[in-house]
Amino acid sequence: MTNRAYSAELAQLAGLLADRTRATFCLALLDGRAWTAGELAAYAQVAPSTASEHLNQLTEGGLLVERRQGRHRYVQLASPLVAELLETLTAHLDPPAVQPRGLRAANASAALARGRTCYDHLAGRLGVAVTDAMTGRGLLDQEGGFALTDAGRAWLTDDLGIEPAALRAGRRPSARGCLDWTERRQHLAGVAGARLCDRLLDRHWIRRIGTGRAVRLTPDGATALHDLLGLDGHAAGLI
Amino acid sequence: MTNRAYSAELAQLAGLLADRTRATFCLALLDGRAWTAGELAAYAQVAPSTASEHLNQLTEGGLLVERRQGRHRYVQLASPLVAELLETLTAHLDPPAVQPRGLRAANASAALARGRTCYDHLAGRLGVAVTDAMTGRGLLDQEGGFALTDAGRAWLTDDLGIEPAALRAGRRPSARGCLDWTERRQHLAGVAGARLCDRLLDRHWIRRIGTGRAVRLTPDGATALHDLLGLDGHAAGLI
DNA sequence: GCGACGCTTCGGCGGCCACCGAAACGTGCC
DNA sequence: GGCACGTTTCGGTGGCCGCCGAAGCGTCGC
Numbered sequence: 001m002t003n004r005a006y007s008a009e010l011a012q013l014a015g016l017l018a019d020r021t022r023a024t025f026c027l028a029l030l031d032g033r034a035w036t037a038g039e040l041a042a043y044a045q046v047a048p049s050t051a052s053e054h055l056n057q058l059t060e061g062g063l064l065v066e067r068r069q070g071r072h073r074y075v076q077l078a079s080p081l082v083a084e085l086l087e088t089l090t091a092h093l094d095p096p097a098v099q100p101r102g103l104r105a106a107n108a109s110a111a112l113a114r115g116r117t118c119y120d121h122l123a124g125r126l127g128v129a130v131t132d133a134m135t136g137r138g139l140l141d142q143e144g145g146f147a148l149t150d151a152g153r154a155w156l157t158d159d160l161g162i163e164p165a166a167l168r169a170g171r172r173p174s175a176r177g178c179l180d181w182t183e184r185r186q187h188l189a190g191v192a193g194a195r196l197c198d199r200l201l202d203r204h205w206i207r208r209i210g211t212g213r214a215v216r217l218t219p220d221g222a223t224a225l226h227d228l229l230g231l232d233g234h235a236a237g238l239i
Numbered sequence: 240m241t242n243r244a245y246s247a248e249l250a251q252l253a254g255l256l257a258d259r260t261r262a263t264f265c266l267a268l269l270d271g272r273a274w275t276a277g278e279l280a281a282y283a284q285v286a287p288s289t290a291s292e293h294l295n296q297l298t299e300g301g302l303l304v305e306r307r308q309g310r311h312r313y314v315q316l317a318s319p320l321v322a323e324l325l326e327t328l329t330a331h332l333d334p335p336a337v338q339p340r341g342l343r344a345a346n347a348s349a350a351l352a353r354g355r356t357c358y359d360h361l362a363g364r365l366g367v368a369v370t371d372a373m374t375g376r377g378l379l380d381q382e383g384g385f386a387l388t389d390a391g392r393a394w395l396t397d398d399l400g401i402e403p404a405a406l407r408a409g410r411r412p413s414a415r416g417c418l419d420w421t422e423r424r425q426h427l428a429g430v431a432g433a434r435l436c437d438r439l440l441d442r443h444w445i446r447r448i449g450t451g452r453a454v455r456l457t458p459d460g461a462t463a464l465h466d467l468l469g470l471d472g473h474a475a476g477l478i
Numbered sequence: 479g480c481g482a483c484g485c486t487t488c489g490g491c492g493g494c495c496a497c498c499g500a501a502a503c504g505t506g507c508c
Numbered sequence: 509g510g511c512a513c514g515t516t517t518c519g520g521t522g523g524c525c526g527c528c529g530a531a532g533c534g535t536c537g538c
Contacts, residue, residue, distance in 0.1 A: 006262075006266055006329060006332060007259055007262040007263040007266050008259055008262070009332045010256060010262040010265075010266065010328060010329060010332060011256065011257055011258055011259045011261075011262040013328060013331065013332060014253045014254070014255075014256035014257040014262065014328065015253070015257035016253075017249060017250065017253035017257075018250055018253040018254035018256075018257035019250055019525090019526075020246055020247055020250045020526095021526080021527095022250070023245075023246040023247070023249040023250040023253065024246040026249075027245055027246050027249065036484080036485095037484075037485065037486095038483095038484060038485075046526090046527075046528090047527075047528055047529080048484075048485065048486085049485085049486070049487080049488095049527085049528070049529080049530095050526070050527055050528070051485095052485060052486055052487085053486090053487095053526085053527090054526090056486095070484090070534095070535060070536070071483070071484045071485070071534065071535040071536065072484070072485085072535095073484080073485065073486095081331065082331075084327075085327060085328070085331050086249075088323075088324060088327045089249060089252060089253065089324070089328075090245060090249060092252065092320065092321075092324050093245060093248045093249060093252060141386060146386075147380060147385075147386040258495090258496075259496095260496080260497095275514080275515095276514075276515065276516095277513095277514060277515075285496090285497075285498090286497070286498055286499080287514075287515065287516085288497085288498070288499080288500095288515085288516070288517080288518095289496070289497055289498070290515095291515065291516055291517085292496085292497090292516090292517095293496085295516095309504095309505060309506070309514090310504065310505040310506070310513070310514045310515070311505095311514070311515085312514080312515065312516095
């Protein structure tokens with residue numbers, strides 16, 4: 001059977017993520033940025049030598065790409081497709097049983113739940129709220145999967161100034177849903193989600209908090225989203 | 240970080256698929272039917288005791304559900320979501336390096352490439368041809384992800400007699416793309432894909448070949464698809 | 479140039495796990 | 509009841525793999 005040929009490859013791919021440390025690396029890299037080997041080692045609490053070996057596996061397996069720069073080794077997810085793969089897998093996980101402990105952890109956790117990037121698009125309450133507002137205004141159609149409406153495409157290009165060419169990508173769908181970890185609901189992903197997130201960062205409507213994935217809505221951003229989408233940041237718990 | 244809580248679960252989930260034998264089981268079960276423990280053991284060429292232990296893991300991990308019936312243990316993928324998860328993973332694999340050897344294997348492989356079921360919807364040249372024909376007739380919109388158009392929804396209900404309620408499901412998207420193993424192109428999946436496949440089987444427009452996943456277009460089916468979609472079965476290499 | 483630093487390579491250790499065969503269990507058939 | 513058969517449980521075994529520390533390599537800064 002054809003399956004037999006695939007099963008070894010499938011097992012190999014899954015094996016890359018089947019280790020706690022490597023899984024931690026990949027989830028950390030879901031923020032879309034490049035990390036150094038040392039940062040990842042410290043983050044996952046393993047020896048640098050251990051991290052180095054794991055990174056070899058992940059790059060050889062095609063999940064990560066690396067860039068050597070001076071004495072640093074920067075690694076990054078190989079492509080948005082890898083990010084989508086990770087999102088799909090994490091979406092199938094049960095909600096975590098443990099709650100974060102301690103004030104510091106609780107604050108960080110609350111900030112992440114409020115708003116964050118998910119590889120290259122928005123997630124958390126912010127991501128879901130924007131998605132809902134777009135759907136409510138007829139910019140996005142969630143009936144048959146995720147799809148931009150004509151009005152939605154016009155909104156992104158005319159109102160937000162996104163190049164029409166930048167919305168039409170090859171293999172990657174222009175709009176797709178991504179199941180939100182904290183909200184357990186879909187938010188906008190795909191090319192449109194990525195470009196939208198770029199735009200909001202460009203215009204300083206959202207800003208990264210610290211070095212992590214968390215983002216917060218700026219006052220300018222709250223005004224802009226209210227004008228553009230009728231979104232009330234306070235009511236939606238975004239501020 | 241929140242990631243740390245997820246990484247253990249992610250590693251656990253991936254670990255279920257990180258074994259060659261378990262991966263073989265899951266890919267076999269992608270045909271959507273229930274297999275007995277013994278069938279799977281023979282298929283994957285392991286001892287029954289080994290298969291039993293693997294099935295325990297897969298069911299405890301939530302990927303499979305089982306039904307005890309007499310002295311048989313039937314197992315099945317737990318839900319369409321699991322099938323989608325597997326499809327997503329296999330879609331990220333490289334095309335297999337090895338070609339099937341021997342006449343028998345080549346025949347089986349050709350039949351699978353011509354048409355097959357992918358869990359609960361159509362795949363292979365047949366699946367892609369139907370998807371393309373639907374897109375060409377404006378029944379399906381592939382611009383912004385996969386979405387049924389109004390005309391497409393009407394076609395499924397009026398021309399094929401599918402209940403409108405059967406197209407509107409909860410968590411599962413009504414239409415989505417699924418990357419085809421053999422064609423390396425997208426075909427229609429999701430609820431619409433499943434109902435469409437049901438219909439074609441009901442009306443004997445397609446028929447299963449042997450006990451595997453392969454299906455073939457019947458003469459009636461060729462006529463019907465020509466009338467409904469303008470699809471020429473011979474030209475498309477479906478017959 | 480010299481030390482600090484980030485990273486890698488290597489050897490070794492420990493634990494986990496996939497596998498099997500043998501024996502036991504339960505069901506269906508005669 | 510007795511046998512055949514599908515399945516499970518249980519030890520035992522071998523191999524793989526994740527981990528570390530020590531040593532080595534290249535880069536940067538003083």
